[in-house]
Amino acid sequence: MRKAFKYRLYPNEEVGIDLGLLHFASLSDGTFIDNPRYSRKAEKTLEKRQQALSRKKRGSHRREKARRFVAKTHRKIANQRRDFLHKQAKRLVERYQTIVFEDVQTEPVVKRPKPEQDENGNSLPNGASPKAGLNKSIQDAGGGMFVEMVSYKAACAGRNVVKVNPYKISQICSACLRECPHKELDERTHICIHCGVVLDRDTNAARNILV
Numbered sequence: 001m002r003k004a005f006k007y008r009l010y011p012n013e014e015v016g017i018d019l020g021l022l023h024f025a026s027l028s029d030g031t032f033i034d035n036p037r038y039s040r041k042a043e044k045t046l047e048k049r050q051q052a053l054s055r056k057k058r059g060s061h062r063r064e065k066a067r068r069f070v071a072k073t074h075r076k077i078a079n080q081r082r083d084f085l086h087k088q089a090k091r092l093v094e095r096y097q098t099i100v101f102e103d104v105q106t107e108p109v110v111k112r113p114k115p116e117q118d119e120n121g122n123s124l125p126n127g128a129s130p131k132a133g134l135n136k137s138i139q140d141a142g143g144g145m146f147v148e149m150v151s152y153k154a155a156c157a158g159r160n161v162v163k164v165n166p167y168k169i170s171q172i173c174s175a176c177l178r179e180c181p182h183k184e185l186d187e188r189t190h191i192c193i194h195c196g197v198v199l200d201r202d203t204n205a206a207r208n209i210l211v
Helices: 043-055 061-095 106-110 128-141 143-157 201-210
Strands: 014-019 025-027 098-102 160-164 189-191 198-200
Touching: 014 061, 014 143, 014 201, 025 201, 043 061, 061 143, 098 143, 098 201, 143 160, 189 201, 198 201
Parallel strands: 014 098, 098 160
Antiparallel strands: 014 025, 189 198
């Protein structure tokens, strides 16, 4: 008979978590959870198997075999990601009494940008290519699934999960709570123009999430 898992108690421990791309998660205590990027690592294998599938004759046994190989690769990626998320969620729920996330809906973020045209009907750059890479990274990370897992495990363990408005969490300084200029995505360091504090951008955001 399986024994019920007993969570260790750390009363009054709280943590803010910023889910990102460079790191899977940045915690308000300054620690990080690295992003395993399972889809990225399996790209070459998946590409070869998809190419092999496309060359097979429709309805043939060889095509069916190739299809199973592609499905197996997708299944392995999904299982790896799910296992990683379960383990990380368990560790957080073990450690913290209250876990705070930003309340973000990923669907609008990963939506494909609309095609744009000039007055003559010619296509204009719409950022589709860079956004495609960003979308793949967001989906590969599995942030939405992770929040659901943490919420479920927290409820079972008597922990609290809170979601807060993410408005300007990257612009506000977590040290002096004053707003700083907008940061581009490639700017990874928060440098406050008011109090001079220097922090990792995502750590600063995680601390604002906790506050």
